[in-house]
Structure formats: C-alpha cells, structure tokens
Amino acid sequence: MAKDFSTMEDSNRSGAPHIRTLMSPSRRTVLRASAGAAAASLFAPWLAGCAGLAGAPGRLRPSFTPIPIGEGDRLVVPPGYVAAAIASWGEPVGLAGNMPPWKPDAGNTAAEQAAQMGMHHDGIHYFALDGSRRGLLVMNHEYVDDGLLHTDGLRTWSAEKVRKSQAAHGIAVIEVERGADGGWRMVRPSRYARRITATTPFAIGGPAAGHPMMRTAADPAGRIVLGTCNNCASGITPWGTYLSGEENFRNYFAAGPDPDAHQRRWGLGRTAFYRWTEHDERFDAVKHPNEPNRFGWVVEVDPMDPASTPVKRTALGRAAHEGAWVAVTRDGRAVVYSGEDARNEYIYKFVSRDRIRAAGNGLTAAQANRELLDHGTLYVARFDADGTGAWLPLVHGQGPLTAANGFADQGEVVVKARQASDALRATPMDRPEWLAIDPFSGTVYCTLTNNADRGKPGMPGPDAANPRAGNTHGHIIRWNEGGDFDGTAFRWNHLVLAGDPAQERPGAKGNIRGDLFACPDGLAFDARGILWIQTDAHATQMNRGEFANIGNNQMLACDVATGEMRRFLTGPVNCEITGMAMTPDGRTMFVNVQHPGETPSDRSDPDDPQRFSGWPDYAAGGRPRSSTVVIRRTDGGVVGT
Numbered sequence: 193m194a195k196d197f198s199t200m201e202d203s204n205r206s207g208a209p210h211i212r213t214l215m216s217p218s219r220r221t222v223l224r225a226s227a228g229a230a231a232a233s234l235f236a237p238w239l240a241g242c243a244g245l246a247g248a249p250g251r252l253r254p255s256f257t258p259i260p261i262g263e264g265d266r267l268v269v270p271p272g273y274v275a276a277a278i279a280s281w282g283e284p285v286g287l288a289g290n291m292p293p294w295k296p297d298a299g300n301t302a303a304e305q306a307a308q309m310g311m312h313h314d315g316i317h318y319f320a321l322d323g324s325r326r327g328l329l330v331m332n333h334e335y336v337d338d339g340l341l342h343t344d345g346l347r348t349w350s351a352e353k354v355r356k357s358q359a360a361h362g363i364a365v366i367e368v369e370r371g372a373d374g375g376w377r378m379v380r381p382s383r384y385a386r387r388i389t390a391t392t393p394f395a396i397g398g399p400a401a402g403h404p405m406m407r408t409a410a411d412p413a414g415r416i417v418l419g420t421c422n423n424c425a426s427g428i429t430p431w432g433t434y435l436s437g438e439e440n441f442r443n444y445f446a447a448g449p450d451p452d453a454h455q456r457r458w459g460l461g462r463t464a465f466y467r468w469t470e471h472d473e474r475f476d477a478v479k480h481p482n483e484p485n486r487f488g489w490v491v492e493v494d495p496m497d498p499a500s501t502p503v504k505r506t507a508l509g510r511a512a513h514e515g516a517w518v519a520v521t522r523d524g525r526a527v528v529y530s531g532e533d534a535r536n537e538y539i540y541k542f543v544s545r546d547r548i549r550a551a552g553n554g555l556t557a558a559q560a561n562r563e564l565l566d567h568g569t570l571y572v573a574r575f576d577a578d579g580t581g582a583w584l585p586l587v588h589g590q591g592p593l594t595a596a597n598g599f600a601d602q603g604e605v606v607v608k609a610r611q612a613s614d615a616l617r618a619t620p621m622d623r624p625e626w627l628a629i630d631p632f633s634g635t636v637y638c639t640l641t642n643n644a645d646r647g648k649p650g651m652p653g654p655d656a657a658n659p660r661a662g663n664t665h666g667h668i669i670r671w672n673e674g675g676d677f678d679g680t681a682f683r684w685n686h687l688v689l690a691g692d693p694a695q696e697r698p699g700a701k702g703n704i705r706g707d708l709f710a711c712p713d714g715l716a717f718d719a720r721g722i723l724w725i726q727t728d729a730h731a732t733q734m735n736r737g738e739f740a741n742i743g744n745n746q747m748l749a750c751d752v753a754t755g756e757m758r759r760f761l762t763g764p765v766n767c768e769i770t771g772m773a774m775t776p777d778g779r780t781m782f783v784n785v786q787h788p789g790e791t792p793s794d795r796s797d798p799d800d801p802q803r804f805s806g807w808p809d810y811a812a813g814g815r816p817r818s819s820t821v822v823i824r825r826t827d828g829g830v831v832g833t
C-alpha cells in the first residue's frame with residue numbers, strides 16, 4: 193500500500209501496554225521448529241493438493257546467482273532466468289463479447305475498465321486447470337492513481353471518473369496458459385474470466401451479518417454490501433477459494449468535521465482521499481455512518497464459479513486487513529492468520545469450529561465449505577518479552593468484552609475488533625503486512641514493514657517484538673505453536689531486522705545476513721520451503737538517505753535455516769514488488785509489479801505520466817502499468833534453485 197496513506201494510519205490511542213525492555217534478538221531462544229515429519233503431516237492434505245513436491249525428502253535451498261541492487265527503470269532477474277510482463281492494467285480480462293482494447297492515453301470508459309485488468313496489482317494465486325500448463329490467475333487490484341487512470345487525471349472530476357476508479361479496484365480472475373515456446377499468455381475469451389469491483393454485490397457471513405452496525409439505508413437488512421476495495425494481500429483455502437484483505441478502506445470514506453469515537457479509532461478522516469464521496473453518497477460517512485463498518489473484512493471468492501457471490505467473512509474480525517493465510521489443524525479444522533497493516537495495530541488468528549469437508553454429494557469443495565469460516569473463535573496476539581506469546585480470545589462475554597464495556601454481542605466485537613483488542617491489551621505491532629506458514633515446520637512468519645512513529649512522544653515505545661524506535665526499515669517476526677495451530681501459546685523470535693549495516697541509527701541498521709533490503713511486505717513460502725520476501729519502500733524513501741544502498745524495490749529468497757538473504761529480482765523505478773504464485777511444478781513463477789513510476793504524492797501528472805517510469809511498454813504517449821511478471825529458467829528448471 194502506498195506508504196503515505198498507511199503511515200497516516202496511527203489511530204491507536206488505547207494505551208495498550210508496551211514492553212519497554214529492549215532485547216537483543218541473539219539473546220532470545222531460537223524457535224524450535226516442530227519435528228519435520230510431524231509438521232509435514234499437519235499439512236499433508238493441504239500439501240497434497242498444492243505442492244508438486246509434497247513427498248520431497250527435505251527443504252530446498254536458494255541456489256541461483258544473486259543480483260546487485262536495482263537501479264534504473266528496468267526489471268532484472270538472475271542469469272539464466274527470463275521475465276516477461278503480461279496482464280497489465282487495462283488489458284481485457286477475456287469476458288466473452290466484451291474485450292475492449294487498452295487505450296494508452298487512458299481513454300477507456302468506466303464500463304470498459306470494468307471488463308479490463310484493474311490498477312495496482314497485488315496479491316496473486318495460480319489455480320491449476322491443467323496442472324502447470326493452464327490455470328487461473330486470481331489477483332487483487334489494490335488501489336488507483338487517478339493521475340494515471342484518467343486522460344486528464346484529476347483536473348476535472350465526475351461521476352464517470354468515480355465509476356472508472358471503482359471499476360479499476362477489486363479482484364480479477366483470468367485464464368492463462370503456457371505456449372509451446374514456454375512463454376505464457378492470457379486465454380481470451382475464457383469462461384472463468386471475471387472482474388469483481390468496488391460495486392460488485394457481496395454477501396456477509398459470520399456474526400456481523402444482519403447486525404445493526406451493518407445496516408444502511410440501501411441495505412436495511414445488513415446482509416449485502418456493494419463492492420470490495422483496497423484489496424492487498426492474498427491467501428488460499430484448502431477448499432479451493434481465494435482470500436483477499438480489505439486494507440486501507442478508511443481512505444474511501446469522509447467522516448466530516450466531527451467523527452465519533454468509533455470512527456476516530458478506525459482512522460476515518462474529514463475528507464476522503466479518493467473523492468468518491470463527491471459523486472457516490474454511499475461513501476459519505478456522515479450521511480451513512482454504518483457504511484465503513486461494511487469494509488475492512490477478509491473476502492472469499494470461488495474462482496472456479498464465475499456466478500458465485502463473493503462473501504465478506506466477519507468471523508475473522510474487522511481490520512485494515514493485509515490478507516489472510518490458512519493452516520489446517522491435526523483434526524482438520526481451518527486456522528486463518530491475518531494482520532492489520534496500520535501503525536500499532538494487531539495480529540489475529542481464527543480457528544474454525546467445524547472440520548473442513550471434502551467435495552461430494554454433488555458439491556465442490558468450495559460449496560461444501562461455504563460456511564466454514566463463519567463459525568469459530570477469533571484471537572489477537574500478545575508477544576511477551578520472554579519470547580513466549582499468547583492468543584487472547586475475542587469472544588463476547590469473556591473478560592472485558594461485555595455489554596457494559598460497549599460490546600453488545602459477538603457482532604459488535606468483530607466490527608470493533610480494534611477496540612476489543614485494545615481492551616485485551618494485545619501487542620501493538622509495526623504494521624503487520626503479509627504472513628506465511630512454513631510448510632516444513634509450521635512456523636508462521638509475518639512482515640512488519642516499518643513504523644517510524646515507534647518511540648515518538650505519545651506513541652508506543654520499543655518492545656521486545658517491535659524493538660526499534662524510529663523503525664523505518666522494518667523486520668520479520670515468526671512464531672511456532674508447538675505442533676498444532678489451535679493452541680493459545682507460542683514461542684517467537686525475529687527472522688531479521690531489515691536495514692543497512694552502513695547506517696549508524698539503530699532503526700536503519702538491522703542485522704541482515706546477505707543481501708540488503710528494507711520495508712518487507714510481500715511474503716510467501718514456495719512448496720519447496722524457500723521463503724520469498726518482497727519489498728515496498730515508498731517513492732519518497734528509495735535510493736536516498738538511509739535507503740541509498742538498498743536500490744529499487746525487490747524480491748529476495750531466504751533460506752530460513754540460516755537466515756541468508758539472496759536477491760532474486762529488482763523492479764523498475766518506484767514500483768513495489770508484491771504477490772507471488774508458482775505453478776505446481778515450480779517451473780513458472782508469477783510476481784506482481786505494482787505502481788511502476790509511483791510519484792511522491794501517489795498521484796501522477798497526466799501531462800507527464802512517464803516522469804519516473806515507462807515500464808513495461810516504454811511507449812510514446814503511453815503510461816506505466818502495473819503488470820504480472822512471468823519468470824522462468826531458460827533451462828526449464830525449478831525457479832529459485
């Protein structure tokens with residue numbers, strides 16, 4: 193997410209406890225990974241469905257030749273690899289009879305944009321249709337740059353421009369296939385092709401469905417929401433669906449001069465950054481104070497059924513959700529980890545009440561598990577100074593979560609998950625972004641991208657889990673729950689504090705072993721146990737000051753056994769690298785490049801749209817475009833090795 197939005201997000205004034213003890217990571221007990229075989233069995237049903245090497249004897253290690261820091265307006269991968277951009281913003285997704293061609297001057301209408309790839313590609317996953325040869329790519333379109341999206345940018349503003357902005361948000365489902373030459377192309381038309389936008393109807397599942405706080409003038413029953421927005425990271429379920437987090441939804445709502453305490457706690461501003469309110473009253477939170485409560489959820493999409501209604505899963509809690517990641521307990525229940533990318537907010541886990549059901553009786557697995565994420569227990573994390581931690585239940589009636597304290601029922605607990613977490617004195621974190629679950633050890637990793645406010649007057653001070661004041665460069669934390677995923681205790685430590693050893697200031701120095709990076713954001717294990725780390729330093733930071741030696745945003749491979757970082761990809765100027773998916777055979781990797789040419793203000797000048805980047809087209813009169821990059825080894829081998 194564009195840093196200037198999310199770093200404004202510091203609305204936690206709860207006075208949650210901050211452990212002042214600064215601990216050296218080296219003094220902390222190293223996590224004991226659960227025995228490899230036992231941990232692998234935890235994931236057996238899960239791996240069987242998604243990992244070509246589920247039966248492999250052990251973890252593979254990155255062995256490609258690392259590349260230098262990224263400079264210039266180009267994308268670089270290691271020697272022996274090739275990379276090609278596909279599915280760029282504005283390409284038709286492949287709806288039969290509705291494939292409007294991309295107009296490089298951004299002249300496409302709102303209706304055309306609704307049939308095209310959205311802007312600002314983010315989380316992504318490959319769902320196989322024919323193994324590693326043909327499949328669906330499902331991806332998020334997190335937000336828009338209205339300076340690029342419209343031919344004259346924001347010089348004028350209209351209902352049509354609001355509709356186009358809304359149509360460029362959301363989620364895309366596209367079909368892709370590998371050609372005889374090994375390269376990949378979009379299959380168009382495709383019966384799976386789909387765009388979900390900021391106006392697509394969503395059902396509401398879980399304890400907030402129908403709740404008074406979810407009811408609006410347009411939806412008095414509180415059961416149908418139009419649209420999803422700011423969809424950041426992605427996850428998948430063992431039953432074949434796609435999960436997406438609604439992150440900085442606050443930027444779409446205007447709360448006017450006198451927001452109430454609830455709106456303040458959720459960071460709603462007087463005006464809305466995206467200016468939808470000027471032509472779409474729904475986003476005016478003065479007139480429609482409950483509409484913001486209908487955003488900030490994890491949403492679930494069944495990509496195999498284009499006619500299915502996507503669902504907002506409220507049992508997972510409301511947050512500026514980055515995304516959601518699923519593990520499976522020994523007895524077959526789903527555990528969903530998620531975090532909230534905002535300064536001093538929290539990390540969550542949900543444990544389903546019921547076991548995952550197999551497909552059968554005429555139902556697909558997605559249909560058989562349609563309500564699985566609607567019933568269960570939600571927890572928030574507390575990281576203690578001794579390297580242990582606790583999952584605190586966000587359950588109505590337990591502890592302080594009572595009607596007397598402003599939580600009338602479980603619906604109110606999940607809508608007000610921040611306030612409930614404050615009341616439980618959970619640990620405020622340095623902007624939790626992606627999580628990833630190690631398929632070999634069951635250890636859960638989470639990027640904490642940065643928090644320059646930590647330690648400032650009135651802000652939380654350093655604590656054991658977030659040990660640096662002025663944490664501009666971010667870190668990665670990890671925990672292990674000791675053999676299963678449904679417990680309430682864990683042990684934790686840090687994988688790494690990011691930074692540059694040449695810097696003097698501790699907040700910028702870090703302890704990286706190997707190649708340097710800053711602001712970790714995207715994070716994913718591949719099926720072979722390599723941890724991929726992607727970065728999102730903002731245009732205002734990169735290649736200057738304390739970031740001078742770190743280069744453009746990038747992706748690295750980490751050997752979690754040693755902590756060694758190896759740089760694999762560097763992006764064009766002012767892009768973010770985010771979202772990674774692989775085919776089951778590991779021979780094709782898909783990576784999203786978001787906002788090439790990002791400007792310091794996050795809005796491009798329509799008279800000079802290629803001021804910072806022309807990637808990937810570099811065409812006269814064109815515009816930089818977020819795209820999916822397809823990466824392969826020239827010898828056809830497994831990517832990363």
Ligand code: FEO
Pocket residue numbers: 193194198334424425439514533625713
């Ligand atoms: Fe959308 Fe937190 O990055």
Ligand code: CA
Pocket residue numbers: 193194625641713728
């Ligand atoms: Ca980010």
Ligand code: CA
Pocket residue numbers: 193194195728768787
């Ligand atoms: Ca970004």
Ligand code: CA
Pocket residue numbers: 193424425514625626713714728770
């Ligand atoms: Ca992100």
